[in-house]
Structures are given as structure tokens and as C-alpha cells.
Amino acid sequence: MAVPASSPSGTRGVLYIVACAAPPASDVAELVSLARAAGWERIQVVGTPLGMRFLDHERLAVVLDGPARSEWRMPGEPKTLPYASAVIVAPATFNTINKWASGITDTFAVGLLCELTGAGVPILAVPCLKAELARHVAFSRSLADLRSMGVHVLYEPDAPAHSRMPPWKKILAELDGMLSP
Secondary structure, X not given: OOOOOOOOOOOOOEEEEEEOOOHHHHHHHHHHHHHHHOOOOEEXXXXXXXXXXXXXXXXXXXXXXXXXXXXXXXXXXXXXXXXXXXXXXXXXXXXXXXXXXXXXXXXXXXXHHHHHHHHOOOEEEEEOOOHHHHOOHHHHHHHHHXXXXXXXXXXXXXXXXXXXXXXXXXXHHHHHHHHXX
């Protein structure tokens, strides 16, 4: 399901950012700021349980409309997440990529990714992992499975370790390219 790059009002709808437990997660607030400047109306950060430990919650409180989430709501609690127009999964770890591709929904973040993949929401996954893990057969199989489900993967395995995950601006540009008609 494609969504327009922007609506008539100039906003782009709701962007989910799913952050996993890797060093770039500490700077997700920068991605939120860039996305807001690019016209995203609302941005929701969802962290994996360990990813939440990497987030800079003080900086996120300044740029987000509400706190980052990592847990399912309980029965009877109101739904607080608006429907996503698009999703960026960055940094996406070995663990999350493999569980998502296999449909293992043992965390809110991975359960949400599985649901949104099934709903056809545009998703950009940006892996961030050690070269040794990237060479594991499960990882390449999982990337192929996610791609077959319509997930766009931005990953350069031959890039030097320090630049394997592209800068936030490039990630947003890639998402913009995905959403352009």
C-alpha cells in the first residue's frame, strides 16, 4: 500500500520509528527532528526492550508528542497509536531482523512490525550489526524473506564497519524515494 509523499496540507502523516539495541539508537532524536522538518505530522518511537535502554529519553521528550513505547497496551486501555503511514526500523539488529522475518512476536516492537508488514504499510529496514553476524546464514535468509514480503532494506554489507548504517538524512531520503509516486 503506497502512501503519498505528502498530503494536500503538506504533511506526510504518521511515521513510526522502531529502534533496536545498537549504538545509533542513542541518536534517534536526531532522526525524529529531521523527520519533523521533512513534514511528518506525527512521529512515534517504538523500542525493543533492550533498545529502550539505548534511547536518549530526555532528548526524545523534547521532540516527540509522547513517550517512546515498548510494551503492549493492556485489555481495556485505550489505543494511543495512530495508524502508521510508513515505518523506519533503524537501527535494526540481527535479533530483530531474524525474529521479524520468522514471525516471532515476543515483543511489542516485533509484533507491531509483523502486523504492519501484513497490512502493507511501507517499511524501510536499516540493519546495523557486526560483520560476523551479517555473514550468518539466518541473516541473509531473513533479509530475503523480508524483501519478499515487501519490506525495503537499506544495507551495504561491503561498507566499512563505521559506515555500514547510513546517516539519518540518507535514511529519510530513501524513505522519501519509496513513497514517491
